[in-house]
Amino acid sequence: MDARAKRIADNESRFRQINERLREDLTTLPDDEAPVEFVCECGKIDCAQMVRLTLEEYEAVRASPLDFAVVPGHEIPDVEDVVDVHDRYARVRKHPEAADRVRAADPRSD
Amino acid sequence: MPDAYALLDALFSHAPMGLAFWDDELRYRRINTALAEMNGLAPDDHLGRTTTEVLGPEIGERVAETLRRVQSTGRPLVDVDVSGTTPASPGERRQWLASYYPVPSADGELLGVAGLVLEVTRERRARRAAQTATALLDAIFSAAPVGVAFWDLELRYRRLNPALATLNGTSPEQHLGRTPGELLGDLGERIEAILREVIDSGSAVVDRELDSDLDGVAIHRQLTIFPVTGPDGEPIGVAGVVRDVSAQHEAEADRTRLLREALTSRAQAEAAQVRAEAATAEAEAARRRTEFLSAAGARLAAVTTDYEATLREVARVAVPAIADWCTFTLAERGDRYRTVAVAAADPELERLAMEMMERYPPRADAPTGAARAIRTGESQLVSEIPEDLLASVAQDDEHLAFLRRLGISSGITVPLKTRGRTLGALTLVAAESGRRYGDDDLRLAEILAARAGLAVENARLYEERSHIARTLQRSLLPPALPDVPGLELAARYRAAGDQNEVGGDFYDVFRGGDDVWTLLIGDVAGKGPEAAAVTSLTRHTLRAMTLRGAGAQECLELLNDALLNEPAVAGRFCTVLYTRVCPGDDGAVTMTLATGGHLPPRILRADGTLERVELRGSIVGGLRTPAFAECEALLRPGDLLVLFTDGATELRGHDPGVGEQLLDALLLEQVGQPPGVVADAIERRVVELQGGEPRDDIAVLVARPPA
Numbered sequence: 092m093d094a095r096a097k098r099i100a101d102n103e104s105r106f107r108q109i110n111e112r113l114r115e116d117l118t119t120l121p122d123d124e125a126p127v128e129f130v131c132e133c134g135k136i137d138c139a140q141m142v143r144l145t146l147e148e149y150e151a152v153r154a155s156p157l158d159f160a161v162v163p164g165h166e167i168p169d170v171e172d173v174v175d176v177h178d179r180y181a182r183v184r185k186h187p188e189a190a191d192r193v194r195a196a197d198p199r200s201d
Numbered sequence: 202m203p204d205a206y207a208l209l210d211a212l213f214s215h216a217p218m219g220l221a222f223w224d225d226e227l228r229y230r231r232i233n234t235a236l237a238e239m240n241g242l243a244p245d246d247h248l249g250r251t252t253t254e255v256l257g258p259e260i261g262e263r264v265a266e267t268l269r270r271v272q273s274t275g276r277p278l279v280d281v282d283v284s285g286t287t288p289a290s291p292g293e294r295r296q297w298l299a300s301y302y303p304v305p306s307a308d309g310e311l312l313g314v315a316g317l318v319l320e321v322t323r324e325r326r327a328r329r330a331a332q333t334a335t336a337l338l339d340a341i342f343s344a345a346p347v348g349v350a351f352w353d354l355e356l357r358y359r360r361l362n363p364a365l366a367t368l369n370g371t372s373p374e375q376h377l378g379r380t381p382g383e384l385l386g387d388l389g390e391r392i393e394a395i396l397r398e399v400i401d402s403g404s405a406v407v408d409r410e411l412d413s414d415l416d417g418v419a420i421h422r423q424l425t426i427f428p429v430t431g432p433d434g435e436p437i438g439v440a441g442v443v444r445d446v447s448a449q450h451e452a453e454a455d456r457t458r459l460l461r462e463a464l465t466s467r468a469q470a471e472a473a474q475v476r477a478e479a480a481t482a483e484a485e486a487a488r489r490r491t492e493f494l495s496a497a498g499a500r501l502a503a504v505t506t507d508y509e510a511t512l513r514e515v516a517r518v519a520v521p522a523i524a525d526w527c528t529f530t531l532a533e534r535g536d537r538y539r540t541v542a543v544a545a546a547d548p549e550l551e552r553l554a555m556e557m558m559e560r561y562p563p564r565a566d567a568p569t570g571a572a573r574a575i576r577t578g579e580s581q582l583v584s585e586i587p588e589d590l591l592a593s594v595a596q597d598d599e600h601l602a603f604l605r606r607l608g609i610s611s612g613i614t615v616p617l618k619t620r621g622r623t624l625g626a627l628t629l630v631a632a633e634s635g636r637r638y639g640d641d642d643l644r645l646a647e648i649l650a651a652r653a654g655l656a657v658e659n660a661r662l663y664e665e666r667s668h669i670a671r672t673l674q675r676s677l678l679p680p681a682l683p684d685v686p687g688l689e690l691a692a693r694y695r696a697a698g699d700q701n702e703v704g705g706d707f708y709d710v711f712r713g714g715d716d717v718w719t720l721l722i723g724d725v726a727g728k729g730p731e732a733a734a735v736t737s738l739t740r741h742t743l744r745a746m747t748l749r750g751a752g753a754q755e756c757l758e759l760l761n762d763a764l765l766n767e768p769a770v771a772g773r774f775c776t777v778l779y780t781r782v783c784p785g786d787d788g789a790v791t792m793t794l795a796t797g798g799h800l801p802p803r804i805l806r807a808d809g810t811l812e813r814v815e816l817r818g819s820i821v822g823g824l825r826t827p828a829f830a831e832c833e834a835l836l837r838p839g840d841l842l843v844l845f846t847d848g849a850t851e852l853r854g855h856d857p858g859v860g861e862q863l864l865d866a867l868l869l870e871q872v873g874q875p876p877g878v879v880a881d882a883i884e885r886r887v888v889e890l891q892g893g894e895p896r897d898d899i900a901v902l903v904a905r906p907p908a
Contacts, residue, residue, distance in 0.1 A: 094639030098479065105475045113468045120457050128465045130472040136479050141469065 099134030100189040104196035106132040133165035143179045156197035219318035241289025260285035277302040295322040348443035388413040421450040501656040508660035509541040516544035524629040530571035531625035538563040557603040571626035574614040582643045608632040617654035687784030691876035695899040703733040706846045706900035713747040722844040723777040735773045753795035754831040764822030774822035788838040795831035797821035807839030809872045839908035848899035876903035
């Protein structure tokens with residue numbers, strides 16, 4: 092894995108950690124089925140967008156330690172595959188060479 | 202009548218109410234025990250006494266007044282309320298209901314007044330309590346800010362307050378006798394379900410929430426319902442408190458929304474921090490790459506001919522900036538490769554790498570590394586070098602041991618290409634640092650290799666051009682000065698600059714006939730091949746004309762025509778000092794000098810006198826009708842003739858006249874010195890005065906008849 096792919100994977104993992112903290116804090120609030128604004132987990136360094144997912148959708152993405160939620164169009168095809176695309180978000184899956192790296196950084200893999 | 206008295210006595214004795222008879226003076230004449238106990242005195246203590254005397258002024262006077270009214274009117278007074286304190290219970294206010302009747306005699310004469318007294322203290326208190334409770338309940342129902350209701354066992358509203366009616370959107374009267382379902386539809390049915398739950402379980406339901414919609418506005422109710430039983434303990438219905446908690450819900454929703462926004466903002470800020478850090482790291486990496494390229498570029502830009510030394514410097518800059526070790530390998534004839542630079546961050550690693558390179562130079566057919574890059578002209582990035590790859594490239598077990606000891610973990614090889622040719626390869630290797638090369642590193646290596654390739658190519662071209670220039674320059678100067686009988690000669694020539702261009706200065710000494718020699722010195726405008734062509738034409742024209750017997754002035758005139766008429770040198774001109782010398786038997790030398798715009802020569806006499814040979818003449822090749830002149834001069838033994846070009850008087854930042862003055866001063870110091878010493882002194886002084894790098898070519902020709 093080259094330095095760029097590594098950098099992208101690391102950035103995406105850090106955004107996932109931020110979203111996981113957000114998700115954990117949201118559990119202290121009353122349940123709400125409305126979409127929540129999460130940080131776009133893409134590897135683009137200039138992205139400042141939020142991606143809207145319901146908690147159920149978010150949990151579905153988090154089911155795999157290799158998957159990340161990004162704003163549609165923020166996929167980086169040479170380092171990740173697009174699993175599915177929705178109106179509000181796209182779900183991408185890291186290529187195998189980055190799997191160990193992002194899996195190790197997944198808070199739910201502890 | 203005795204029976205009548207007996208019956209009266211029995212009534213007085215056993216009647217559960219108080220009985221008394223007052224005489225016409227309204228004194229107790231008879232009283233039963235019940236009334237006596239109410240009054241707190243024994244029956245006998247009443248007899249003969251008035252009510253005031255028995256009961257005190259408060260009650261006694263009012264009873265006496267009543268008795269007087271009955272006595273005066275002859276009519277009974279029924280159910281008269283009497284209240285007050287009696288000796289039976291001082292301080293306790295008690296109540297009675299009394300009826301008073303006139304008692305006439307058989308002839309109609311009023312005998313007295315009879316009284317029947319019933320104590321109603323307890324009943325009155327109970328009634329007042331009930332009234333108070335009812336009033337309180339009414340007040341609570343009316344004033345309660347929450348809805349309150351009572352439903353019977355058929356779930357019909359039996360009582361409710363205005364607050365609940367308002368909450369339900371209709372009047373209290375509309376509720377009474379109707380069930381919640383009849384009144385409120387779906388919401389009412391949900392309420393009924395809760396009421397039934399309470400009735401069935403006999404237990405209260407506390408703070409049960411129900412949501413509804415009233416004209417598009419969300420209403421949130423909170424119900425507490427409890428069973429109500431009658432005095433006999435049997436259920437008679439359910440009561441409940443209904444609160445409108447919509448405002449609390451809205452406040453809670455607002456709080457939740459604000460908290461969500463705060464959490465989202467925090468996440469955004471954290472993400473911004475991450476991206477800022479990433480951008481900073483990227484900028485830092487770019488800065489390091491730029492710095493490295495700048496440092497490497499500065500070394501490559503300074504390269505002249507020793508490009509191998511430059512490549513060694515670049516390799517040194519590359520470690521540890523972008524590699525743990527770095528090599529440059531150049532292709533040589535016959536598919537042979539030579540590693541010209543090896544640098545490593547760790548001296549031991551460098552020694553090891555150099556040893557390996559010496560023992561195992563790259564093989565032309567190697568499947569990877571520098572040989573492959575040179576052979577294919579393609580870059581190769583191997584982010585992670587596995588053990589089996591090391592084994593595959595190793596030439597033998599010892600080579601493999603070298604590779605393992607070097608700890609190679611990642612590598613890049615990039616061809617050094619220029620003008621379609623591959624000159625060599627740059628190899629970057631990661632070892633103990635643990636770095637893994639990626640595309641960015643490959644791009645950096647390719648930029649470096651491109652610059653290095655260009656530097657190598659330029660150096661080779663420079664060297665080639667310098668070689669040509671030197672060769673051409675040598676062809677334009679006499680390989681050695683001839684031996685001229687009766688004349689000592691010395692010449693010096695120093696090309697300015699990088700010596701990669703043919704200079705414009707020249708000199709020559711050749712035999713012009715029997716005992717006649719010609720000394721030439723000149724300066725062609727410009728440098729390079731065109732100047733060389735003028736120099737060559739000038740020398741050979743003058744030689745040819747001299748040999749054909751032309752005089753000094755005539756030679757210059759013919760040269761002027763030749764230059765003007767030769768298209769290959771059109772527009773070029775030169776200065777020439779033509780000197781014909783004839784050494785005589787007495788040791789003196791007769792000279793004929795002609796100048797074509799050249800600097801006047803100097804004659805340093807043996808006695809220390811310095812003469813400037815003034816001559817005038819046009820630049821050669823500049824005019825169609827030039828004016829040349831010639832003069833005669835004599836050199837006696839020991840006299841020095843000094844011919845020079847303007848490079849010998851060039852003095853940066855000063856008028857040319859200053860340079861000539863300095864030259865003259867120098868010559869005056871050279872009295873008695875042989876030509877070689879004088880020529881050396883002139884060259885040395887000029888070089889010194891110009892900081893070691895003369896801007897112009899220097900040619901000096903010195904002749905002396907031996908003393």
